[in-house]
Amino acid sequence: MNLDELAERILQGDRRALARAITLVESSREDHRAQATELLDRLRPHHREALRIGLSGTPGVGKSTFVEAFGCMLTAKGLKVAVLAVDPSSARSGGSILGDKTRMERLSRDRNAFIRPSPSQSHLGGVARRTREAVALCEAAGFDVILIETVGVGQSETVVAEMSDLFLLLLAPAGGDELQGVKRGIMEMADLILVNKADGDLKPAAIRTCADYAGALRLLRKRPQDPEGFPKAMTVSAVQEEGLEEAWAEMQKLVEWRKAHSFWARNRAAQARHWFDQEVRHALLAKLETTEARAAMDELAARVAEGSLSPAAAARDLLAELDKDDRAA
Numbered sequence: 001m002n003l004d005e006l007a008e009r010i011l012q013g014d015r016r017a018l019a020r021a022i023t024l025v026e027s028s029r030e031d032h033r034a035q036a037t038e039l040l041d042r043l044r045p046h047h048r049e050a051l052r053i054g055l056s057g058t059p060g061v062g063k064s065t066f067v068e069a070f071g072c073m074l075t076a077k078g079l080k081v082a083v084l085a086v087d088p089s090s091a092r093s094g095g096s097i098l099g100d101k102t103r104m105e106r107l108s109r110d111r112n113a114f115i116r117p118s119p120s121q122s123h124l125g126g127v128a129r130r131t132r133e134a135v136a137l138c139e140a141a142g143f144d145v146i147l148i149e150t151v152g153v154g155q156s157e158t159v160v161a162e163m164s165d166l167f168l169l170l171l172a173p174a175g176g177d178e179l180q181g182v183k184r185g186i187m188e189m190a191d192l193i194l195v196n197k198a199d200g201d202l203k204p205a206a207i208r209t210c211a212d213y214a215g216a217l218r219l220l221r222k223r224p225q226d227p228e229g230f231p232k233a234m235t236v237s238a239v240q241e242e243g244l245e246e247a248w249a250e251m252q253k254l255v256e257w258r259k260a261h262s263f264w265a266r267n268r269a270a271q272a273r274h275w276f277d278q279e280v281r282h283a284l285l286a287k288l289e290t291t292e293a294r295a296a297m298d299e300l301a302a303r304v305a306e307g308s309l310s311p312a313a314a315a316r317d318l319l320a321e322l323d324k325d326d327r328a329a
């Protein structure tokens with residue numbers, strides 16, 4: 001299939017074409033990278049936009065169960081829902097969302113849903129770009145809502161928040177009356193905190209935990225992109241499918257307000273600038289990873305170590321060498 005055909009089929013919402021295109025953006029082969037960039041350039045003029053919802057939470061809080069219940073609720077409303085994942089640990093664990101597909105059985109059989117496991121590799125930077133491009137492909141394919149799930153480890157929440165319009169933090173009811181070890185930085189990113197498992201024996205604890213977080217949210221600095229009452233904490237039960245309509249109503253309220261007050265567009269513009277910056281940094285760092293650059297660096301490092309060259313002079317020489325290679329190429 002050539003790129004024109006692939007682009008055409010994606011625009012028609014063809015899921016096989018979409019899956020194929022995502023495989024293309026996930027590839028690190030140089031010719032595939034070039035094709036992926038070309039494909040995205042062809043899709044961009046169509047300006048299709050989805051609501052991108054980032055979702056984070058530690059393992060076991062019920063992300064997969066929530067995505068299944070929430071996703072099915074949205075498709076029942078006639079919306080098309082895509083689920084993507086950013087999981088930097090998947091290289092080791094074999095992919096969290098993969099095993100999760102069984103937990104998302106209903107959603108994965110839904111014709112209006114598309115679930116894509118996290119690409120299983122290496123560093124967060126690579127996963128971030130691939131997910132971002134997969135988001136763009138899902139938008140072009142006409143999806144209305146894109147859920148981007150991540151486990152709460154390391155920097156992955158930040159990465160997901162940087163590509164989302166809304167960021168949800170999913171929590172479980174706390175045992176005691178202390179707040180769970182949620183880092184302040186992550187609290188500050190959240191638009192909505194959802195305390196899951198508000199059912200059965202856990203319900204009182206969930207209500208208490210929710211109140212604790214509502215209090216903690218009020219203590220945070222007010223953000224310009226929030227109307228009165230946001231960010232907000234709510235209880236839900238993914239298993240009982242309770243509180244999901246209410247959570248969706250709050251999300252829509254927030255989105256409408258941000259659109260009306262130009263924060264939506266401003267946020268997307270700032271995100272685009274951020275990713276451009278990241279791409280430049282990646283590309284520059286990649287220049288150091290070539291065999292030639294490594295050899296030149298090793299040689300200069302040896303001279304720095306023996307004291308015949310200063311670190312600054314060696315760095316200058318290396319950069320001059322890289323510039324020369326660029327011009328020759």
Ligand SMILES: Nc1nc2c(ncn2[C@@H]2O[C@H](COP(=O)(O)OP(=O)(O)O)[C@@H](O)[C@H]2O)c(=O)[nH]1
Pocket residue numbers: 057058059060061062063064065066100103196197198199200202236237238239240
């Ligand atoms: N009681 C209760 N259990 C839940 C709820 N949501 C998820 N669970 C359970 O919590 C466990 C972890 O759920 P899972 O969706 O795999 O969490 P994830 O690791 O965050 O994706 C499973 O045993 C679920 O059945 C809920 O709303 N109520």
Ligand SMILES: [Mg+2]
Pocket residue numbers: 063064065096097100
């Ligand atoms: Mg899961």
